[in-house]
Amino acid sequence: MKKTRIALYLLTLIIALSVACKQSETKLQPVELTREHMCQVCGMIIVDFPGAKAQIHYKKGKYDTFCSTLDMFLFYLQPDRPKDITAIYVNDMGKADMEHPVNLWTDATKAFYVYGGDVMGPMGEAMIPFSELKDAAAYIKQHGGKLIAFNDVTMDMLRPH
Numbered sequence: 001m002k003k004t005r006i007a008l009y010l011l012t013l014i015i016a017l018s019v020a021c022k023q024s025e026t027k028l029q030p031v032e033l034t035r036e037h038m039c040q041v042c043g044m045i046i047v048d049f050p051g052a053k054a055q056i057h058y059k060k061g062k063y064d065t066f067c068s069t070l071d072m073f074l075f076y077l078q079p080d081r082p083k084d085i086t087a088i089y090v091n092d093m094g095k096a097d098m099e100h101p102v103n104l105w106t107d108a109t110k111a112f113y114v115y116g117g118d119v120m121g122p123m124g125e126a127m128i129p130f131s132e133l134k135d136a137a138a139y140i141k142q143h144g145g146k147l148i149a150f151n152d153v154t155m156d157m158l159r160p161h
Contacts, residue, residue, distance in 0.1 A: 054091075
């Protein structure tokens with residue numbers, strides 16, 4: 001009887017630990033930006049400017065917000081960036097209004113980006129994110145630019161020309 005109780009206790013403990021580990025691995029959901037959110041890089045009030053916004057979430061629930069994908073990449077590409085990133089979100093500009101994107105977030109690491117073209121962001125060169133390739137292609141046809149992936153963005157692309 002005592003061995004059964006110990007075995008049951010150990011099984012319960014193992015299940016509880018595995019659930020806790022799974023929960024800590026779950027990506028945090030994006031937050032809706034308000035006038036209270038300022039850009040981590042430039043300090044601007046994010047919702048006062050057009051174009052795609054971004055947010056980076058960390059393991060303990062903290063997050064940073066950015067007025068543009070350009071500023072997010074400037075922060076993310078630094079060698080001393082935080083190591084506990086759990087999720088990065090950008091507005092899906094295939095669905096969001098370019099002037100005032102609200103909600104409509106997508107995983108930044110899986111997004112298709114259009115770099116260059118005739119649309120500028122609030123901090124210079126635009127990196128317009130899309131969750132679907134067809135939307136990025138339609139944007140390029142209308143505005144120009146070239147298609148790039150998250151891991152193809154470099155610091156050289158972010159500097160003014």
